[in-house]
Amino acid sequence: MPRPREPVPHALRGMPFRYAEGLQAGLGVKALRHERFDRPFRGVRRPVARVEQGPHSSYASYADAVRRSAESFAVLLRRGEAFSHETALILLGCPLRPLVERSAGGDAAPQPVHVTAPWPARARRAAGVRGHVSRRDFEPRGSPAGLPVVPAELALRQAAASLNVVELVVALDHLMLGSGARTPLLPVEPPRAAAGGLPGSRRLRRALQFARTGSESRMETLLRLLLEAHGLAERFDLQVELFDGEGRIGRFDLACREAKLVVEYDGEQHRSSRAQYLKDVRRLDRVRERGYRVLRVHAEDLFLRPLETVRRVAEALGVRTPDAPLRPELLPAP
Structure with missing residues (x-):
């Protein structure tokens, strides 16, 4: 036997x-x-963990993979070390686009976890780990995943060397958002001085110009940046509460009271829950009864036909659509 x-x-x-x-x-x-x-x-x-199959987005799956790698390496962390750069931002909940590195043979390689040690310690050298040393004093903070991370401002400065402007705005929007018992991880007006001193500072300063408190998801931020790229976002307020004779109708992603226009990102949750679907139908019916026009935007509208989406919004606002994006670095990518 x-x-x-x-x-x-x-x-x-x-x-x-x-x-x-x-x-x-x-x-x-x-x-x-x-x-x-x-x-x-x-x-x-x-x-070995049994992997449960479910309707996870690529961003959620990527975050789970990063969290599992960080949990595994956490048992080897030395005193004062903390997860940093993009790893820290993901552990803090930032819904970043999956980053793909290439191996020497050209194949996709797993994204390494970033670990920063305080000076004068040596940077970590290990397979699957990107080690760094910070001459700036920092105190490791706890993350929602229960793992030590560098402060959010330092993680942003570090990650600016590899993230583009769009991803930095996504991270900033998340870190500045407070909801319920959660307090923002960054002040609503993050200090501009925080952008200096490391590679990517110019990109981070640019991202700080377009970060806004109120976006509650990656896709809401990308929708706003698409409009921002074409000079239309300034006409909208974020997460607007609207009311009618019955009371509160609900909260809407983007609303222009002057043009009586609501723009909503329609995510998968609206179809996976029958109760949520019926609630949304009633909410949108009520806001239309108040005289608002409602434009619903899906992922395909953002990534496959962005110019058509911009034209729809511009037409509803009664303004001319720009012939070309004014800020092409803000255009979202799938």
Whole structure:
């Protein structure tokens, strides 16, 4: 009869652990080499997790992958080290576009986790890790994922070297948003001085010009930036509360009271929930009864036919559509 597998000690179940911890907990060398354990980093083991299939966006899947990698490497962090750059922004909840690096052979390679150590410590050198040293003093902060990250302002300055203006605005919008019990991770008016001193400072200063508090999702930010690129966004207010004789109608992504126009991004949640769908139908019927015109925008409108979308909005506003984008660096990419 085959020999039964060594049970994983209760303290190590479902979590990454150092190889030495596994030995100390009673697991043998053969057990630690078994296929039931992933080896995300040298000296780290993690029980293989069953991947649940679900209607996750590519951004959510990317964030999950980054979080799992960071959780795995966290057991190797030294005192004072913290996750940084794009890794920190994702751990703070910023819905960034998946970044793809190329291996020497030209194939897509997993995005490494970024780790920053305080001076005079040495930068980490390990497969799957991008190590950095900061001469600026920083105090590691906690993230929603429970992992240590550099302060949000420092993460933005670091990530500006590789992120474009659009992604930086997406990150800024998220970090400045407060909702419910959550306080903004950045002040509503982040200090412009925070943009200086590192590569990418010019891009970050540019992004700071277009970041606005109120966008509650990546797609809302991209919709606003599409209009901003064509000089139309300044006519709208974000997350506008509208009322009628019955009381509060609801909150709308973009609204121009002067032109009585509402522009709403229509995401998947509106079709996955019957109750949400019926609620939205009633909400939009009521705002139309108030005399507002409603334009609903989908992902295809943003990425496949952006100029047509801009023309629809401009026509509803009663203004001329620009022949070309005024700020092409703000055009969203899928």
